[in-house]
Amino acid sequence: MSNEKINMNEAFRKFGPIKQTDVDYKLRSCLRQFDKKIIVLDDDPTGVQTVHDVSVYTDWSVESIEAGFTESNSMFFILTNSRGLLPRETAKAHREIALNILKTAQKLKKEFIIISRGDSTLRGHYPLETKIIKETIESNSTIRFDGEVLLPFFMEGGRFTIDGVHYVQEGDYLIPVAETEFARDKSFGFTQSHLAKWIEEKSEGQFKAENVQHITDEDLRKIGIRNDSIVEKLMKVENFNKVIVDAVAYVDVKIFAIALIKAIRSGKNFMFRTAAAFPKVLGGITDQDLLQEADIVKKENHHGGLVMVGSHVQKTSEQLDELRQHSLVEFVEFNQHLVLKPTELETEVDRVVAFCEKDIPLGKTVVVYTKRERLDVGKENKEEELKIAVRISDAVTRIVQKLQVRPKYIIAKGGITSSDIGTKGLQVKKAVVAGQIKPGVPVWITGRESKFPEIPYIIFPGNVGTRNTLKEVIEILSGHKI
Numbered sequence: 001m002s003n004e005k006i007n008m009n010e011a012f013r014k015f016g017p018i019k020q021t022d023v024d025y026k027l028r029s030c031l032r033q034f035d036k037k038i039i040v041l042d043d044d045p046t047g048v049q050t051v052h053d054v055s056v057y058t059d060w061s062v063e064s065i066e067a068g069f070t071e072s073n074s075m076f077f078i079l080t081n082s083r084g085l086l087p088r089e090t091a092k093a094h095r096e097i098a099l100n101i102l103k104t105a106q107k108l109k110k111e112f113i114i115i116s117r118g119d120s121t122l123r124g125h126y127p128l129e130t131k132i133i134k135e136t137i138e139s140n141s142t143i144r145f146d147g148e149v150l151l152p153f154f155m156e157g158g159r160f161t162i163d164g165v166h167y168v169q170e171g172d173y174l175i176p177v178a179e180t181e182f183a184r185d186k187s188f189g190f191t192q193s194h195l196a197k198w199i200e201e202k203s204e205g206q207f208k209a210e211n212v213q214h215i216t217d218e219d220l221r222k223i224g225i226r227n228d229s230i231v232e233k234l235m236k237v238e239n240f241n242k243v244i245v246d247a248v249a250y251v252d253v254k255i256f257a258i259a260l261i262k263a264i265r266s267g268k269n270f271m272f273r274t275a276a277a278f279p280k281v282l283g284g285i286t287d288q289d290l291l292q293e294a295d296i297v298k299k300e301n302h303h304g305g306l307v308m309v310g311s312h313v314q315k316t317s318e319q320l321d322e323l324r325q326h327s328l329v330e331f332v333e334f335n336q337h338l339v340l341k342p343t344e345l346e347t348e349v350d351r352v353v354a355f356c357e358k359d360i361p362l363g364k365t366v367v368v369y370t371k372r373e374r375l376d377v378g379k380e381n382k383e384e385e386l387k388i389a390v391r392i393s394d395a396v397t398r399i400v401q402k403l404q405v406r407p408k409y410i411i412a413k414g415g416i417t418s419s420d421i422g423t424k425g426l427q428v429k430k431a432v433v434a435g436q437i438k439p440g441v442p443v444w445i446t447g448r449e450s451k452f453p454e455i456p457y458i459i460f461p462g463n464v465g466t467r468n469t470l471k472e473v474i475e476i477l478s479g480h481k482i
Helices: 008-013 020-032 062-070 087-108 128-139 195-202 217-226 229-235 250-265 277-282 314-323 336-340 342-362 382-402 415-425 469-478
Strands: 037-042 054-057 075-079 112-117 147-151 159-162 165-170 173-176 213-215 241-245 270-274 306-309 329-334 365-370 410-413 430-438 441-446 456-460
Touching (some): 037 087, 075 415, 087 128, 112 128, 112 277, 147 250, 165 195, 217 229, 217 250, 250 270, 270 277, 306 382, 329 382, 336 382, 342 365, 342 382, 410 469, 456 469
Parallel strands (some): 037 075, 213 241, 410 456
Antiparallel strands (some): 159 165, 430 441
16 A cells, blocks of 8 residues: 555455454453453543443552452553653653552562553654653563554544554545644654654654564455464564554454464563554453443433533534534633633633533533634744643643532543543542443543542543534433434
């Protein structure tokens, strides 16, 4: 495939058919022999968008990590919110996390695997985070990492890798990720769509594209589970070199996981930087129907819902525009441009809180959204841009912190927004993932310690869904058309 827009159906045709039931049977057999605790470090809360009945801890204290290790589930998540941190802050956090995981594993005599769950459009502190984890664990134990697997496939969000090139679905076409708005991210931008070249770019040449091990569609579909070619490729990886995996469907991830487990049982050890699909497969999480109102909303609460929109990607703005066509939702714009005037910003927070507290008790759903125009501070300093983004997110979070009325549900739109509202606004220490209300849109049930105990908290990624998806989610939660 070339690094150009391609027709999705034509691109998928090169992946040959394979019998799904055979793959599922073999994977279940492999997972029964895979006695390692799977720890997913989630750089924002959207990483749980493929799982259900899994715990999410919002800190990385030894107590929380030990609680995760002693659960009966094979997997738990730690929310790091590292995409909202500066590089030095995320480095510090990941050193602490790695040491606490190692300390707990040694105490409980339990082996583990760490998955660094990052954005499916390749935004985030890479390769910093996995580099820090590797160095910290290797410096404090006899554990050694042979390589790192990169697998950003995420079917629910339309993210596919073909011939090593990562694509974003737009209608019937696949766009190379470097040609999308995500690659122009002010903090985490990039120019390469081929994952091997992207690795070389992000590592500033430390890891060369020609040395990356590529698991191809031929390895996965034409050879499949009865051939050890993938295992052989994995067994050759050393010196923390990288592995990239083609994938257009979950069956590709499953076939890879079968080979991976074989390689691990043969002595290899890997770090992982993946999107949300891989944890689901390695954790043996089964498919579940999408959640409905009766599954998550308490009928005795007759208040309206609260929708907090921080994301500025095009899809979010389109969903917001669609929502404006419906009169049963109240809108209030939050002027984040006042971030450079702290006193006026706090007055703006109070104004929005008063609006919410007036309408939510009347059964009205209130949508709080930031101005769609991005704030231009006239600087090319990525660190300063990130600091401003964090201050804006803090201000949005204070709206939830100051809110006294309990909404029927809360939706947060955007990764950093949803993390800050969950941890700082709602003060969640541990949540359970109930499942998904739409593909790629997870639902937390908050813990009893939170500001609003056991409230449905819907984490809506900025880049997921169609133009109508936000409206449809509100309709499900409200129990009526809007």
